[in-house]
Amino acid sequence: MPFLVLGIVTAAFVISHSTQGDPLVSILGDRQMDNPEIVAAAKARWGLDRSLTEQYFIYVGNLLTGDLGTSIRTKQPVSQDILTRLPATLELVCAAMLIGSGMGIVLGVLAARFRDRAFDHFSRLFALVGSSVPVFWSGLILLFVLSVKLNWIDGPGRLDSRTIPPESITGFLTIDSLLRSDLAMFGEALQHLALPAFVLGWAVTGIISRLVRASMLDVLSQDYILAARARGAREGRVFFHHALRNALIPTLTIIGFSFAYLITGAVLTETIFSWPGIGSYAVDAARNLDYPAIMGVTIVGGLAFLFTNLVTDVVYAVADPRISVQ
Amino acid sequence: MMSEPLLQVSSLTVTLPGGAGPLHAIMDLNFSVRRGGTLGIVGESGSGKSITMLSVMGLLPRAASVTGSVRLQGREILGLPNAELARLRGKSMAMIFQDPLTAMNPVLTVGVQVTESLRLHDRSLSRRAAMDRAAELLETVSIPDPRRRLGQYPHEFSGGMRQRAMIAIAVANSPALLIADEPTTALDVTVQAQILDVLQRMRERLGLALVIITHDLGVVAGTADRVAVMYSGRLVEEGDVTTVLAAPAHPYTVGLLAAVPRIDRGNTRLLSINGSPPPLSNRPKGCAFHPRCSVAQDICRSVTPSLQAVGSSQVACHFPYGAAEASRP
Numbered sequence: 001m002p003f004l005v006l007g008i009v010t011a012a013f014v015i016s017h018s019t020q021g022d023p024l025v026s027i028l029g030d031r032q033m034d035n036p037e038i039v040a041a042a043k044a045r046w047g048l049d050r051s052l053t054e055q056y057f058i059y060v061g062n063l064l065t066g067d068l069g070t071s072i073r074t075k076q077p078v079s080q081d082i083l084t085r086l087p088a089t090l091e092l093v094c095a096a097m098l099i100g101s102g103m104g105i106v107l108g109v110l111a112a113r114f115r116d117r118a119f120d121h122f123s124r125l126f127a128l129v130g131s132s133v134p135v136f137w138s139g140l141i142l143l144f145v146l147s148v149k150l151n152w153i154d155g156p157g158r159l160d161s162r163t164i165p166p167e168s169i170t171g172f173l174t175i176d177s178l179l180r181s182d183l184a185m186f187g188e189a190l191q192h193l194a195l196p197a198f199v200l201g202w203a204v205t206g207i208i209s210r211l212v213r214a215s216m217l218d219v220l221s222q223d224y225i226l227a228a229r230a231r232g233a234r235e236g237r238v239f240f241h242h243a244l245r246n247a248l249i250p251t252l253t254i255i256g257f258s259f260a261y262l263i264t265g266a267v268l269t270e271t272i273f274s275w276p277g278i279g280s281y282a283v284d285a286a287r288n289l290d291y292p293a294i295m296g297v298t299i300v301g302g303l304a305f306l307f308t309n310l311v312t313d314v315v316y317a318v319a320d321p322r323i324s325v326q
Numbered sequence: 327m328m329s330e331p332l333l334q335v336s337s338l339t340v341t342l343p344g345g346a347g348p349l350h351a352i353m354d355l356n357f358s359v360r361r362g363g364t365l366g367i368v369g370e371s372g373s374g375k376s377i378t379m380l381s382v383m384g385l386l387p388r389a390a391s392v393t394g395s396v397r398l399q400g401r402e403i404l405g406l407p408n409a410e411l412a413r414l415r416g417k418s419m420a421m422i423f424q425d426p427l428t429a430m431n432p433v434l435t436v437g438v439q440v441t442e443s444l445r446l447h448d449r450s451l452s453r454r455a456a457m458d459r460a461a462e463l464l465e466t467v468s469i470p471d472p473r474r475r476l477g478q479y480p481h482e483f484s485g486g487m488r489q490r491a492m493i494a495i496a497v498a499n500s501p502a503l504l505i506a507d508e509p510t511t512a513l514d515v516t517v518q519a520q521i522l523d524v525l526q527r528m529r530e531r532l533g534l535a536l537v538i539i540t541h542d543l544g545v546v547a548g549t550a551d552r553v554a555v556m557y558s559g560r561l562v563e564e565g566d567v568t569t570v571l572a573a574p575a576h577p578y579t580v581g582l583l584a585a586v587p588r589i590d591r592g593n594t595r596l597l598s599i600n601g602s603p604p605p606l607s608n609r610p611k612g613c614a615f616h617p618r619c620s621v622a623q624d625i626c627r628s629v630t631p632s633l634q635a636v637g638s639s640q641v642a643c644h645f646p647y648g649a650a651e652a653s654r655p
Contacts, residue, residue: 230420231446231495232446233412237446246431246433321433321435321479321481
């Protein structure tokens with residue numbers, strides 16, 4: 001595990017520093033680049049006068065104390081930038097995964113139940129559209145129709161632009177407002193969350209529902225399903241008590257993977273819905289050659305993968321009695 | 327007055343959908359099982375043994391078409407709605423399977439699976455009472471330390487122990503009929519005898535009738551009182567086990583017996599039946615066995631023989647052994 005983290009850090013460092021740009025330009029601007037004194041001072045200030053190897057070891061050393069460096073663009077510590085934006089992304093991704101795995105499991109189970117019937121075809125189409133239509137298209141269309149034309153839901157952002165965001169407790173607006181028993185705020189946050197979460201969730205529904213369907217069909221052909229019927233279990237019980245739990249075990253992997261993927265993969269959705277998350281932060285960082293910020297986001301994304309993998313393994317051991325955690 | 331048999335199967339025909347047209351898996355099958363009796367159904371793989379008993383249980387896939395009559399305890403059960411059948415399964419008739427490794431749900435404890443059998447048929451039974459009863463059941467099938475075993479998962483059981491647990495699940499509600507589909511095939515030889523012994527004990531204790539599906543004539547000789555030999559979806563010989571094994575009438579039964587190793591005959595070469603069973607999609611005309619039969623005549627290639635009484639047995643053959651030898655060429 002520590003080696004994996006070091007590997008991620010090193011890879012992030014090498015890749016971000018192999019780009020052909022000069023961050024000084026974005027720090028100083030074109031005019032000040034002509035002044036050698038200012039350039040030298042800026043180089044010393046940002047450590048750019050050291051060799052790349054030195055920069056690497058300084059970076060890793062700082063990282064051990066939790067210091068991700070200072071963002072060139074916002075002039076704030078990167079760790080602080082990320083901490084203020086990560087909850088927004090996590091809230092979006094958690095909601096998206098709830099919707100995505102919920103829809104995926106229900107569609108997959110029903111598709112297996114009504115195999116080759118109308119519902120199976122419908123769910124296949126729904127999955128295909130969700131997986132293949134890019135979120136910037138589906139997001140824009142849904143936003144336009146539901147918000148602008150029909151005025152059913154509010155526009156982009158986490159809250160109305162006039163609402164002053166409350167003091168953060170967990171950073172999850174829905175949870176924070178419930179903790180404060182502020183139902184009006186909860187409703188507002190939920191309404192803003194619903195559409196981007198659906199758009200993002202729809203994209204992962206496809207793969208989850210297909211996998212659940214395939215694994216349900218596989219499980220339903222097993223001997224222990226026949227044995228359950230032979231002792232008098234009705235179809236509903238066979239389906240939900242005997243088959244579903246076995247069928248969901250292989251699905252756990254893909255749910256965990258999708259979760260980790262969405263944390264950094266929600267960029268487009270965050271951009272369209274003006275969601276102040278880590279994805280839009282990464283885009284801004286990349287545009288400005290903000291090395292510390294780019295690396296910070298990369299490392300957080302990598303850690304998210306490692307962490308969800310770990311959680312997935314633990315959940316596996318809980319769900320499948322044949323696996324034990326040492 | 328002859329009492330009605332426990333299970334009476336008449337004119338059973340099973341047709342399965344196939345890529346190149348329907349497959350006739352079972353054709354015009356008739357047999358019965360008396361109360362407390364043991365019937366061994368013998369045949370090679372693909373002869374239709376398992377499909378026959380799955381259709382009795384009503385467990386064939388929906389796509390299969392089953393016609394004829396299956397009467398259990400005098401009641402016609404073929405074509406009953408699934409909910410009605412579910413009430414009978416596990417209550418009046420139960421089944422155990424070939425591979426105990428795959429026949430238990432890996433994510434549910436053995437206790438959950440044994441008590442499920444009890445509670446599905448007795449809604450008023452409490453969880454605690456069901457567990458007590460389950461522990462007794464494990465004890466009757468000779469599983470030591472039943473209380474602790476109930477909390478374990480199937481993968482913590484050995485193959486033999488799992489088959490015992492499957493038997494416990496099957497006999498939980500004292501069914502009148504227990505179907506055992508190759509119950510010992512997947513087990514070690516030493517364990518096979520123990521499992522057959524448990525089955526016999528259950529039969530005696532609960533007075534249930536046993537149907538053992540097997541390709542092992544040794545199993546039949548040791549446990550059954552009647553035997554039915556199947557070949558390519560048809561019954562070819564049926565009768566009292568001592569008669570059939572001592573004086574088989576159908577050339578196929580003769581061939582099967584010749585292929586059994588005998589300790590009393592010394593180191594002679596085992597005989598095998600030439601060829602292999604025909605695929606269901608391409609069954610030979612006439613008697614399905616004629617391409618492999620050493621005594622086949624022209625009539626065997628065109629006319630399907632029907633079951634006829636030969637001695638105390640029933641045989642479907644134009645030239646059965648033990649009939650008037652003069653008619654044999």
